Amino acid sequence: MTFIIRPARLGDLQHLYEMAKLTGGGFTNLPPDRASLTAKLERSEAAFARDGDALEDELFVLVLENLKTHEVRGTCQLFTRVGQTNPFYSYRIGTLTQHSRELDRTFRAEMLALTTDLEGSCEVGGLFLHPGERAGGLGLLLARSRYLFIKTHRARFADRILAELRGIIDEAGGSPFWDGLAGRFFGMNFQDADQFNASHGHQFIADLMPKHPIYTAMLSETARSTIGLPHPSGRAAMRMLENEGFAYANYVDIFDGGPTMTALTDKVKSIAAAKESRILTCDQDGGQESLIATGRLTDFRCAYGLVREVGDAIVLSRDCAQALRVGEDDHVLHVGRL
Known part of the structure; x- marks a missing residue:
């Protein structure tokens, strides 16, 4: 990582x-x-x-x-x-439509409004x-x-x-x-x-x-x-x-x-798909490539990592955990590739 x-x-x-x-x-x-x-x-x-x-x-x-x-x-x-x-x-960008009976023609003009x-x-x-x-x-x-x-x-x-x-x-x-x-x-x-x-x-x-x-x-x-x-x-x-x-x-x-x-x-x-999970453990045995974030405000950090879901908890790749400075029982926000 x-x-x-x-x-x-x-x-x-x-x-x-x-x-x-x-x-x-x-x-x-x-x-x-x-x-x-x-x-x-x-x-x-x-x-x-x-x-x-x-x-x-x-x-x-x-x-x-x-x-x-x-x-x-x-x-x-x-x-x-x-x-x-x-x-x-x-x-x-809008459109103004005008019609002339005399000419029997309809004109549509594209307009830019501030x-x-x-x-x-x-x-x-x-x-x-x-x-x-x-x-x-x-x-x-x-x-x-x-x-x-x-x-x-x-x-x-x-x-x-x-x-x-x-x-x-x-x-x-x-x-x-x-x-x-x-x-x-x-x-x-x-x-x-x-x-x-x-x-x-x-x-x-x-x-x-x-x-x-x-x-x-x-x-x-x-x-x-x-x-x-x-x-x-x-x-x-x-x-x-x-x-x-x-x-x-x-x-x-x-x-x-x-x-x-x-x-x-x-x-x-x-935003809709991201969910918070507790880290069960950290290893390098693979998982889904995901975006993982932790911390609020000045403590916010985000990185790529591998995630395996185990019930309501996750197993997080060890290198990602080290980059984010998290470990077992910490909570992280994660979302997989769309």
Whole structure:
């Protein structure tokens, strides 16, 4: 057992900063800016330090650590209730149907409306795996660990959950969607807007964007063709979300037009299927490959392991038990592969 998921600490800043420089832009939750990352880590540490069940506007940052080298090789984030401090904006794709008797024709126009419909949801985001580790299911470990964290701290997360996927970014680091829509109103390119949003939030969108719906037919073909599509590097993440029960409900990101996926929190498969069991013993005799988590808040740890169910208890693989620092009669949360 080489890798575990654990809470991020301020000491992880340099690792996170180095990974942020590898994202290629459009990754708002992991900006290559030390001050912004420090603020995120401080906010996360405050959330981990609060021992209570009240639903508040909080951020939890988790990291993937190599136990042999102690390097941080991936990260993910959880927002407990978005849109409480700053509005949470999305574009909702809708259709306006009109009929002309004189022409005997019906016209259907696709429109983008700026909304805060998803305000109050919890969010899973900020998932990034170092390019050197994109094998062996570590991306799945990062993604699904968030659901076990939610299950462990269920009262601190909203009843609806969302995930924003990065949209199409061209080779120059620009966004065709931004250039075709918002860029015309803001006088700044996508990279500048993305950096400003990462550091200051996107209230400026509400301040400067037109409030009336926008007909997509007025956008360039290049911009229209990217609406609701994930970045190629995010297609696997989209499939993982769909496998968990998330669905695309015609909401897209206001910056790059990437799809926003939603689900009911308790209907997410990893949350619904996870169960708590007592460890009967630990050995290396095989079992079902599972995701196992233990501990609350700063003590939370998650890793892959082998599980054999024996009545109401389980037998856990010894290497996983050592990584999680658990043993006989301890209780863990576990869920098998979906």
